[in-house]
Amino acid sequence: MEIHQFTDFSQLDTSRLPSPCFVVDEVAVERNLRILSEVAEASGAKILAALKAFSMWHFAPLVSRYLSGTCASGLHEARLGREHYGGEVHVFGAAYSEEDLSQILQIADHVVFNSCAQWRRFQPLVQEALAKRPQLRFGLRINPEHSEGDVAIYDPCAPGSRLGIPLSQLDESALEGISGLHFHTLCEQDFPPLQRTLAAVEERFGHLLPQMDWINFGGGHHITRPDYQRDDLVQCIRDFSERHAVQVYLEPGEAVAIGTGVLLGTVLDLSWNTMDQAILDISATCHMPDVLEMPYRPAIYGAGEPGQLGHDYRLGGLTCLAGDVVGDYSFAKALEPGQRILFQDMAHYTMVKTSTFNGTRLPAIAVWNSETDALQVIREFGYEDFQQRLS
Numbered sequence: 001m002e003i004h005q006f007t008d009f010s011q012l013d014t015s016r017l018p019s020p021c022f023v024v025d026e027v028a029v030e031r032n033l034r035i036l037s038e039v040a041e042a043s044g045a046k047i048l049a050a051l052k053a054f055s056m057w058h059f060a061p062l063v064s065r066y067l068s069g070t071c072a073s074g075l076h077e078a079r080l081g082r083e084h085y086g087g088e089v090h091v092f093g094a095a096y097s098e099e100d101l102s103q104i105l106q107i108a109d110h111v112v113f114n115s116c117a118q119w120r121r122f123q124p125l126v127q128e129a130l131a132k133r134p135q136l137r138f139g140l141r142i143n144p145e146h147s148e149g150d151v152a153i154y155d156p157c158a159p160g161s162r163l164g165i166p167l168s169q170l171d172e173s174a175l176e177g178i179s180g181l182h183f184h185t186l187c188e189q190d191f192p193p194l195q196r197t198l199a200a201v202e203e204r205f206g207h208l209l210p211q212m213d214w215i216n217f218g219g220g221h222h223i224t225r226p227d228y229q230r231d232d233l234v235q236c237i238r239d240f241s242e243r244h245a246v247q248v249y250l251e252p253g254e255a256v257a258i259g260t261g262v263l264l265g266t267v268l269d270l271s272w273n274t275m276d277q278a279i280l281d282i283s284a285t286c287h288m289p290d291v292l293e294m295p296y297r298p299a300i301y302g303a304g305e306p307g308q309l310g311h312d313y314r315l316g317g318l319t320c321l322a323g324d325v326v327g328d329y330s331f332a333k334a335l336e337p338g339q340r341i342l343f344q345d346m347a348h349y350t351m352v353k354t355s356t357f358n359g360t361r362l363p364a365i366a367v368w369n370s371e372t373d374a375l376q377v378i379r380e381f382g383y384e385d386f387q388q389r390l391s
Helices: 026-043 057-066 075-085 098-107 116-121 123-132 191-211 230-244 383-387
Strands: 021-025 046-050 069-072 088-092 110-113 137-141 180-182 214-216 247-250 261-272 276-280 311-316 325-331 340-344 364-368 375-379
Touching: 021 026, 026 046, 026 057, 026 230, 046 088, 057 075, 069 075, 075 088, 075 098, 098 110, 098 123, 110 116, 110 180, 110 214, 116 123, 116 137, 137 214, 180 191, 191 230, 230 247
Parallel strands: 021 364, 046 069, 046 247, 069 088, 088 110, 110 137, 137 180, 180 214, 214 247, 276 311
Antiparallel strands: 021 261, 261 276, 261 340, 311 325, 364 375
């Protein structure tokens, strides 16, 4: 995983913050949103913020100034989008319970189904909702069976994937009431993988496009990365929209928050077992699980590869999980208890994935303005947050 940090957080005075703490630069967030808005305006696409990646609703008013709305993976994210962000609310779920869907149909604008079976089964709910809200639109998630991801766990088109309907399983007799198609194949990728995916979509599902009003290209687009081919993306969207007479949607998640945040941690203890060990007040499994799931090694301000800077340490979390290890790093000076460490690019897929395993404290959440140095801790967590998740 590449690290893209657009703000120099080494200028942040960490003594002003509790530890552990997520810190997000509002200047960098607005930078990303401005780029996404420019792409939307130039291409004619509508761009939604994927709440599954970054649902820090403190920024909802800012997001709503630049984007067309939000996309959700279920009821709770849909409610967050409707109550705080405004704009359109799109929902896709791998499967819906009747209870959740009945509530989603009251607040969503687009509802996308993952199977023809659920679309058929819930027709009574759908028709009842349409009678009250005729503006509701429905779609199906398709699986173009074209993989672009390098990591199997994040590849929705891997063989045996439960996400999206392969053409062989699509009941074309069930398309009445379906106004759009949704696909999602990318993960942290630039334009060429999308271009190849679109070719696969048109090859397999092109005969259905004349029946559709909209197409959702999903997420995984690193549009705000400095080297992303934004001009190519704009032209591609314009050509696709004109060719098929459809409204194109994109729903990036990381692109909203990439390069905008850090995770502050503190060295609690130092030990040795075949190598120097440092135990931190952060946890890979609790606070940044993608480090273990992806897996990847996050960058740290002032740290290098093992053997590079003279003092090597294995950095680990404070839980009982033996594998709660962030990685091996080198530092120019020996670490000391109480020393603070900044992990880079920690705004997306971090806060949304935290857990309280072992009763571990959740990181506080702070907003920093890298231009004015204004700093605000907007949320801290304690025992009650752990206790109230249990019974």
